[in-house]
Ligand SMILES: Nc1ncnc2c1ncn2[C@@H]1O[C@H](COP(=O)(O)OP(=O)(O)O)[C@@H](O)[C@H]1O
């Protein structure tokens with residue numbers, strides 16, 4: 001299988017006043033198309049920073065990042081935004097749904113920016129596929145946590161990304177909703193999507209094919 005993600009000696013520093021924070025140091029990793037990777041590590045170890053670099057939200061201070069063969073560290077801001085919207089889907093712990101929009105409107109929202117009109121029907125299809133056929137016109141406040149996260153997953157998938165990045169996606173969910181979210185990731189992964197998930201929960205991490213351990217901005221173990 002081909003490499004879809006490759007990081008070569010990636011470093012990311014943040015500046016806070018006079019202090020330089022080494023959030024990532026010399027991180028090299030690769031993922032093949034269709035892999036399901038979990039990233040674990042203590043709070044502050046650089047997990048979110050790592051997903052942001054892979055997700056083209058931000059560029060690293062040093063090193064190279066190849067996504068789908070493209071050296072994203074060479075792209076301009078607008079090229080990076082375009083590349084991200086076509087290639088990457090993001091899911092977050094706090095869902096980030098817009099409270100005034102219905103489930104269906106939330107899922108269609110990314111199509112507005114990418115002008116993928118054809119994918120608007122996809123929104124409906126995705127929500128139904130994720131078991132939310134009877135929730136299309138509900139607002140987030142009328143949904144459970146697990147349902148909100150399923151809406152967020154549908155939103156992440158509506159532009160048909162090749163990579164799904166999830167940052168502690170089950171952190172706000174009870175254990176049964178958490179398991180159903182992981183089952184969705186596994187099913188998506190089995191149909192070819194590459195999935196990277198940050199989690200604190202070792203039981204959920206062990207459902208991925210490979211676990212990367214981060215500590216102090218470095219990968220300390222892969223198993
Ligand atoms: N925008 C930022 N500005 C300054 N420091 C940051 C910023 N984002 C993260 N950090 C710091 O970088 C380190 C890694 O943070 P983060 O990637 O959020 O870790 P994790 O997700 O594993 O908790 C921490 O020391 C954090 O305080």
Ligand SMILES: [Mg+2]
Nearest residue numbers: 047048049167
């Ligand atoms: Mg984090």
